[in-house]
Amino acid sequence: MTSAVKIKNLHKSFGSLKVLRGIDLDVAQGEVVCILGASGSGKSTLLRCINQLSIPDEGTVYINGDPIGNLLSETGELKKANQTTLASQRSRIGYVFQQFNLWPHRTVLGNVIEALKIVKKMNNADAEKIAIDRITEVGLLDWKDEYPDTLSGGQQQRVAIARMLAMEPEVMLFDEPTSALDPERVGEVIEVMKELAEKGHTMIIATHELNFGRDTADRAIFIDEGVIVEQASAQEFFSHPKSERLQSFLKRMSM
Amino acid sequence: MEFEFRFDIVWNNLPLLLEGVQTTILLSLLTMVLGTIIGLFVAIVRLRVRKIFALPLVVYVEVFRGTPGLIQIVWIYYCLPILTGLQLDALTSLVIAMALNVGSYLSEVFRAGIQGVSKGHIEAAAAVGFKPGQIIRRVIVPQAAYRMIPAIGNVFVSAIKLSSLCSVLGMAELMYQGQIIIANFFRPIEVFTVVAVIYLIMAYTTSLFMMYLEWKFAWIRRKKVPFWQKFKQISKTSFQIKPQGNL
Ligand SMILES: Nc1ncnc2c1ncn2[C@@H]1O[C@H](COP(=O)(O)OP(=O)(O)OP(=O)(O)O)[C@@H](O)[C@H]1O
Ligand SMILES: [Mg+2]
Numbered sequence: 285m286t287s288a289v290k291i292k293n294l295h296k297s298f299g300s301l302k303v304l305r306g307i308d309l310d311v312a313q314g315e316v317v318c319i320l321g322a323s324g325s326g327k328s329t330l331l332r333c334i335n336q337l338s339i340p341d342e343g344t345v346y347i348n349g350d351p352i353g354n355l356l357s358e359t360g361e362l363k364k365a366n367q368t369t370l371a372s373q374r375s376r377i378g379y380v381f382q383q384f385n386l387w388p389h390r391t392v393l394g395n396v397i398e399a400l401k402i403v404k405k406m407n408n409a410d411a412e413k414i415a416i417d418r419i420t421e422v423g424l425l426d427w428k429d430e431y432p433d434t435l436s437g438g439q440q441q442r443v444a445i446a447r448m449l450a451m452e453p454e455v456m457l458f459d460e461p462t463s464a465l466d467p468e469r470v471g472e473v474i475e476v477m478k479e480l481a482e483k484g485h486t487m488i489i490a491t492h493e494l495n496f497g498r499d500t501a502d503r504a505i506f507i508d509e510g511v512i513v514e515q516a517s518a519q520e521f522f523s524h525p526k527s528e529r530l531q532s533f534l535k536r537m538s539m
Numbered sequence: 540m541e542f543e544f545r546f547d548i549v550w551n552n553l554p555l556l557l558e559g560v561q562t563t564i565l566l567s568l569l570t571m572v573l574g575t576i577i578g579l580f581v582a583i584v585r586l587r588v589r590k591i592f593a594l595p596l597v598v599y600v601e602v603f604r605g606t607p608g609l610i611q612i613v614w615i616y617y618c619l620p621i622l623t624g625l626q627l628d629a630l631t632s633l634v635i636a637m638a639l640n641v642g643s644y645l646s647e648v649f650r651a652g653i654q655g656v657s658k659g660h661i662e663a664a665a666a667v668g669f670k671p672g673q674i675i676r677r678v679i680v681p682q683a684a685y686r687m688i689p690a691i692g693n694v695f696v697s698a699i700k701l702s703s704l705c706s707v708l709g710m711a712e713l714m715y716q717g718q719i720i721i722a723n724f725f726r727p728i729e730v731f732t733v734v735a736v737i738y739l740i741m742a743y744t745t746s747l748f749m750m751y752l753e754w755k756f757a758w759i760r761r762k763k764v765p766f767w768q769k770f771k772q773i774s775k776t777s778f779q780i781k782p783q784g785n786l
Contacts, residue, residue, distance in 0.1 A: 335666055337662055337665060337666065367670055367671055368670055371665075371668045371669060371670045372668060373668075374665060374666055374667070374668045375667060375668025376668075377666070378666075379663075379666035379667075381659060381662070381663060381666075383659050385657070385659035385660055385662065385663035386663070387660055387663070387664075387678060387682075388660070388682070389681045389682055389685070398667075398677065399667035399668060399669070402669060402673055402677060403667060403668040403669065403673075444663075447667070448667070451667055451668070
């Protein structure tokens with residue numbers, strides 16, 4: 285079976301700052317992978333390179349065998365994809381941002397329905413039906429006509445998750461989805477993500493929530509200085525870290 | 540000797556003033572339309588090309604924002620035909636001059652408005668699969684336009700007042716007509732008072748219209764607020780000294 289996500293030799297620099305220096309990663313269908321690393325280690329950059337919000341300098345990302353940001357020509361060569369192709373490839377990848385990034389000029393329902401109408405070209409009735417289902421799933425049906433700025437951070441992040449779910453993405457990327465939340469709001473978002481993991485979605489999650497990683501992830505990886513330093517099943521990773529760098533990182537994080 | 544106000548002189552010459560009002564409205568509207576086009580063009584080009592290629596536009600904006608409108612109008616009125624070899628009628632060259640002035644201010648308003656749209660909102664749209672054109676139409680324009688309305692209103696109001704400078708070049712707009720009446724009857728106070736009130740009415744109508752647009756496009760209407768409430772709220776805040784909008 286092809287990997288849900290396959291990352292080959294990914295490199296990314298900003299000016300002289302080499303953030304990613306050759307990342308290789310395979311994520312199986314339905315696997316939940318959590319990415320750990322110090323602040324500035326390149327977790328966001330890695331996720332952004334997967335859906336090409338940042339364009340990698342080198343290396344390729346495949347989603348279910350299709351190279352993202354590229355087209356496979358008949359001769360088997362990679363050709364840079366145009367904007368239309370890239371857009372439709374991105375619609376297959378869900379992305380949840382640290383800062384939610386809901387559109388402030390649309391209601392909760394408007395936020396969730398938008399891409400169904402614009403990207404999937406659904407009619408209003410079909411789109412609304414799906415959107416309502418997803419909003420119900422994250423427990424915000426009563427709020428569907430509110431504008432985002434009237435919601436708490438946790439509620440906004442759940443709307444952002446509903447917006448992503450509505451597109452039925454093949455892979456879901458989460459970039460520190462709980463880092464911008466008040467502590468008492470973290471739980472409700474984690475709850476929703478746990479349900480998604482149980483339903484068998486393929487998820488890659490950058491997070492600082494060690495407990496969540498240990499309980500929910502199948503595998504954890506540790507990034508430092510632009511490479512994957514260590515990876516193991518979540519159990520192994522958190523209870524028996526091998527490298528010294530991961531050991532001291534986990535120590536610092538759990539203090 | 541008691542000073543006696545002679546507003547009857549103004550009333551008797553009201554038709555003359557109203558003719559001027561028509562010309563003022565024409566000048567102002569044409570200036571707003573052309574100025575908006577220029578402003579949009581300059582803003583978009585400045586956001587899209589490298590700094591070095593945008594340099595001429597930066598110079599344009601700074602020159603027109605940093606010099607007196609009167610000099611701009613007189614200069615373009617006399618020099619545009621010399622420089623271009625075109626014989627333009629007075630209305631055309633005056634509108635061009637004022638539109639260049641208004642466009643320089645509007646370009647800054649538009650630029651700030653477009654830049655003010657959060658990068659995250661744009662990335663969220665890209666991430667669900669919007670194409671660049673769809674991002675512009677569905678995310679950038681609605682947010683930027685709404686936030687820019689008060690600032691655009693300010694520029695439009697000053698465009699109306701700017702048009703009064705055209706009197707210097709013999710354009711028979713409101714200010715010019717007023718001066719004609721003054722020259723005939725030597726009643727500057729009365730005439731200028733009425734002329735000022737007419738400008739105020741035009742400016743306030745413009746402001747009201749912009750307020751209406753702001754109300755109409757407000758996406759944050761928690762409860763459906765009727766326009767007059769919005770009006771009350773805005774007229775309250777406009778007495779506080781602070782810049783309008785988020786620009
Ligand atoms: N667009 C950019 N331009 C320049 N430098 C950038 C850009 N994006 C990220 N960086 C830099 O790349 C490095 C990695 O950033 P990244 O956001 O991927 O780290 P992170 O692991 O997600 O950190 P955090 O835990 O703080 O979110 C940082 O040093 C950051 O300053
Ligand atoms: Mg990050």
